[in-house]
Amino acid sequence: MFSVSVRDHFMIAHSFKGQVFGPAQKLHGATYVVDVEFRRDELDPDGIVVDIGRASDGLRDVLAALNFRNLDDEPTFRGRNTTTEFLAFVIHERVAAKISAGDLGPHARGLTSLRVALHESHVAWAAYEAKLGR
Amino acid sequence: MFSVSVRDHFMIAHSFKGQVFGPAQKLHGATYVVDVEFRRDELDPDGIVVDIGRASDGLRDVLAALNFRNLDDEPTFRGRNTTTEFLAFVIHERVAAKISAGDLGPHARGLTSLRVALHESHVAWAAYEAKLGR
């Protein structure tokens, strides 16, 4: 299996609901350094997994819709805890949609799965990975 | 698949038996920076993989039983080479036991597998991963 990964980041405010979150129930924030790993079984005709320029641009677009926001105010996330692991899932879904839509180039449809990791500090990170539907 | 990872470290002395270890047959030591990745298929009712506070505390407890020791003197490891890969296995076993015992919270029993990686320097690391029994 081949993979290519790109890194970017976004910065948000949010709060959590539930005793399990302790002091994180208060409004606070985070920088998330995001790694997206694109995977496929064979290289495309250009000898690549994905056009890395388009992949980076696609990720930047997805993160721009979250960056510099208070996620508590986002209608999409109403009633959800925007935990690191949940946000990894959200970004996975949105990058996958871009792939389906052809935004990462025609060959990107040959991608088989995606892993999205969000680093919230030097001692904690979360990830979501899943196959890509066709 | 979702995952959450936490990082901590411990510092030990030890020596190895066997020609393959060369100069590491002498008493020396290591700092191990430890990453534990907790995995599950679906998020729990709070929208998390595991209570990260409890996960960090659980890992700290497991490492405290190793930290600032000469592993050559530990009865548990008698006759074993406490290599990086073997220690990854030991920590995996001990964190898994804590999960079974409910120390990481009731929802942690939904965890399906665990990966433990030990970084011994900027150029070498080892890991052990396995499913969690129920």
Place this chain on the structure above:
Amino acid sequence: MFSVSVRDHFMIAHSFKGQVFGPAQKLHGATYVVDVEFRRDELDPDGIVVDIGRASDGLRDVLAALNFRNLDDEPTFRGRNTTTEFLAFVIHERVAAKISAGDLGPHARGLTSLRVALHESHVAWAAYEAKLGR
């Protein structure tokens, strides 16, 4: 010159005032990974720069007063942009106060200067350094 450095982190929400901040004028947040470098000319009688346990605890205390907060609501910062560089200064001041108060041990009064660096992402960080008054 000798130095010892310790690392910790905190997570906050805030917003900035001023056109120069662009989208960061909206409420957002950040994880700050904090490095504090303690400096002195000669080692103390124990052969150390500072008691690293007390230094880490002292830093944790200072960060606990900021962690999981919306800095826009903190009276101390009223009318100030809590930029990364400004927060480095604030933490410098607070750690220096702990040193003066003897919280880092009696020998810590031999420290001559302090550097505080705050990493806000994998591509941006800020620092403040200054001598310690006696």
Place this chain on the structure above:
Amino acid sequence: MFSVSVRDHFMIAHSFKGQVFGPAQKLHGATYVVDVEFRRDELDPDGIVVDIGRASDGLRDVLAALNFRNLDDEPTFRGRNTTTEFLAFVIHERVAAKISAGDLGPHARGLTSLRVALHESHVAWAAYEAKLGR
């Protein structure tokens, strides 16, 4: 599953053919920081995954055949784009050949799979992983 990983690097010049590569069609270069992960189900009789000294030496040999080269001039790569993902495959193949040849020690034949990751910058990396044939 157990794994041991070692890190090394090499520095090359090359150019790419194909519009998808944009400015990288011109002769340029890269430092590749290479991580090789050796995997097996059970530890060998010495309690290790692989002799880490031999593994590091084997990787150094493989990289020495690429280091300080203009890959456009290498007959082996004629007509191929030496992309990061393709080079991960090449190094995988060459390290696997060393394992088969017994260069990493007799027990290394118990290795089941290999993952080779090449970091081309702080924001992009690629990998190839595959089982080892016997």
Place this chain on the structure above:
Amino acid sequence: MFSVSVRDHFMIAHSFKGQVFGPAQKLHGATYVVDVEFRRDELDPDGIVVDIGRASDGLRDVLAALNFRNLDDEPTFRGRNTTTEFLAFVIHERVAAKISAGDLGPHARGLTSLRVALHESHVAWAAYEAKLGR
């Protein structure tokens, strides 16, 4: 003293002249991960060291003039070994010129010094630092 640092990278081919360079006398290449540290004694009226957006853009412009090049073909560097330390100096000079020209904003003229570090691998880096003339 306050500082703000930003990170970016560029990828080039080059060769060196002189026996001291050994195999690096052949055409090869490098990825340089570049950190620029902007320094000043007091924060500007917005509470910042420099407009980080403009600083990042300024650095990107400077690196764009080097990126994806064979430095052996650049007239500017004729007769010079484009070593990591020399390139740190070149980038220092070019970022300083942008500051003088007002490209990083009017307050950036209050910057007092600059440090440019180039990481060529995980085990080697070089830097140049100097005061800024006015």
Place this chain on the structure above:
Amino acid sequence: MFSVSVRDHFMIAHSFKGQVFGPAQKLHGATYVVDVEFRRDELDPDGIVVDIGRASDGLRDVLAALNFRNLDDEPTFRGRNTTTEFLAFVIHERVAAKISAGDLGPHARGLTSLRVALHESHVAWAAYEAKLGR
């Protein structure tokens, strides 16, 4: 000022004397990842700070004399706590001696100062820096 830095590591056992060290009074160990920064005002005739090959070899030699040892048994360190900061000083002294002896090449005598940093974990490091005598 120009600088070039190289990284290497060593692994030792030791124990400390003094209540301030708490559990580290017991025999334990550490991996130290070592960064040596070589500094000078002007580049040498080859356009470099120091021959990076010789600098790396020199550092490896210095670390080889410490690597895989129990420092409590080393006559040189009798009656001393081999703290991270003290070991940074020791390595500084030994690398400086190599420079004086001409082991890093004739131009290395133009080096003006040296900084040695030892990373003992992902959250703690120490350094010693001083001018080089002539």
